[in-house]
Amino acid sequence: MNISKEQLDELNAIVTVDIAKEDYSEKVDKILKDYRKSANIPGFRKGHVPMGLVKKQYGKAVLVDEVNKLLQDALNKYLTEEKLDVLGNPLPKEQDNFDWDADNYSFEFELGLAPKFEVKLNGKKAITHYKIIANDEMVDNQIKTIQKQYGKLVSKEIAEKDDLIAGTFVNEEKEINNATTVSLEKIKGKRNIDKFVGAKVGDVITLKTKGLFSDNNDLISALKISQDDASDLDIEVTFTVTEINKQELADLDQELFDKLYGPGNVKTVTDLKDKIKQDAERQFEQQSDQQLLNAITENVLENTQFDLPVEFLQKWIQTTGEQPLTEDEAKDEYEKSEKGLRYQLIEGKIINDNNLQVTFEELKDFAKNLIKGQMAQFGQNSPEEKELEDIAARILSNQDEVKRISEQLMSQKLLNYYKENAKLKTKEVSFDEFIKEVYK
Template sequence: MNITKEQIDDLNAVVKVAITKEDYQDKVESILNDYRKQANIPGFRKGHVPMGMIKKQYGKAVLVDEVNKLLQDNLNKYLTEEKLDVLGNPLPKQQDNFDWDNDQLDFEFELGLAPSFEVPLKTKKALTQYKIVADDKMINEQVERIQKQYGKLVSQNEIAKDYEVIGTFKNEEEEIENKTTLELDKVKSKTALKALIGKKIGDEVVLATKGLFKEDYLLSSVLGVSQEKAKDLDIEVAFTIEEINEREAAALDQELFDKLFGKDAIKSEEELKARIKEDSEKQFEQQSDQKLLNDVTEYFIENIKFDLPSEFLTKWIKTTGEQPLSDDQASEEYEKSEKGLRYQLIEGKIIKDNDIQIQFDELKEFAKGFIKTQMAQFGQLDPQEEELDNIAARVLGNQDEVKRLSEQLMSQKLLTLYKEKVNLKTKEVTYENFVKEVYG
């Protein structure tokens, strides 16, 4: 077997593979002999079928199969040994006059090669790294929510501002009948609030669904219908009042502090606010980190210039999918995927240049940290190390989970590198202003 490469340009090459009978004949003969031993053909004893008949029936199929195996194994070996950085997969060139009976079988494969480029991490432009702070307004609102959540309900005779009303929504035509709790502080419609204020148990109020709540998703739950049905729903519903309650705010005392954070962890309102600020800003850090990662990614894609073997990749996309694509469809798919491919190459270059690796032990520790965070959400604040090890072992036994966690850990490592190397400017903002500035 002989394999040679013809370089077309920096991004395209053709690999030629010449296979002779000596490369495959022994293997083909061995397989056909096995077929002969097992063949059951009327008129012949088992194992005594003439080899000519076996070759006529099976010879071409076995030859094609063995040659294809040789091609695949040796072509992959050649690409690895020659350290060719190939995009997509080698594409066989069409040969109109190919003859499987020739003594030498010649194959040609088109290659799309990865471009050569550099990634200077010290960006010319200073990118913004947001530091999101919890301001007094946010902290006070959170304290109020805690007081309301842990407060007690006091029965009332008449609806007043910010009360909670238990009742049943009905609309026969839309087959709606759902008992629920209506929290007046979440109602947006002034008309609805005016209709509800002053009503008593047993009264019925007709409310319009359009624009009823401050948050659109609430309509689905109070009516007991799907989000899809609730979207753009513009009808009137009857609401029958069954119970009226005022939620009396919980006192900011030691009993509440212990309930929230454990015994004596917090001992005053000032400490509570400080804890809320600390916990909030830890959560905000995740959002600002994701924003930074996105911004650095976008900057590299826009500013690191290199060509791609676009014609080859379009052809590869056209022929390798589950369904063959037209030229126009393949071009459209390439345009959609080009940006992602560019960043894959850039990210791969950064990882290689900076020798970023993921070891199993650190992946295990990363998984344990992830598990510990999830357990804390369900009140398990101090799990045993043995329990974490056992859960991590089960998680890492799933290849999909290993892939997902590895990608997350790699993103974390890249983010750490960017914070060290990229030209950054820090901007301190409240969460409200961060949302306005980033999401509009």
């Protein structure tokens, strides 16, 4: 057997595999002899079928199968030994006059080669790394939400602006008949709010659905209708009041602090605000990091330029899917996937050049930290090491979970690398400012 490579250019090559009769004949003969021992052919006793008949019936199929096995093994070994970094898989070239009745065979394969390039991590401008701050307004709103959550409802006779009003929305034509509770904080417009203020149990209020709630999702919930039905809905509904309650806020005292964070961990309103601020900013950090990862990905794609074996990749896409594609379909698929392929190559180079590969021990430790974080949410702050080891072992026995956690860990490693090596500028913003700047 002989294997040779013709380099067409930096990104394309042809590999030729020459297979001679002596490379496969011994294995083919052995298989055919085994077939002869077990073949059941009418007119012949088992094991006494003439070899010529066995070869005539099975010889071509066995030959093709063994040559293809030999070919694939040799090609894979060659690519590994020569350290050829290929894109996709080798594509066999069509051979019009190929003859399986010959003794010697020659096969040609097209290769698409990965480009050589240097990663350009930094462009001219520094990338913004947002530090999201929980401002006083956000902290105060969170405290108010907590007070409502741990407060109590007090029944009333007459509705006022901040009350909760239970009742039933009805529109016979649209078959709406839904009992619900309305918070007047969610009602939109003074005219609508005024219809509720002063209402008593048993009163019937007539309302227009258009512009009734500040959020369209609240309309969907209140009327129990679909999102499609809620879109541009402009009908008249009645609301029959069945109950009026005032939400009394919980006192900001030690009893509430202990319910929230455990005995003695928070002792004053100032402590509470600090704790809420810390917890919020810890959650914001995840969003900030994800935005930074996205920004650096776009930046490195823009600044790292290299060519790809486009024609080869389009042909590979055209022929290797579940269903063959036309040239135009393959071209469209390539254009959709090109950006992702480029980043895979860039990411792979960063990982290899900086030894960022994930080891099993790192994966296990990362999984244990994820488990500890989840257990802490349910009040288990000090799990035993053996318990963590057992849970991690069960999780890591699932290949889908291994893949998911490995991707998380790799993203974290890349993020840490980018933070240390990319040109960054830190900008402090509120959460609302972050949303406006990033998502516009």
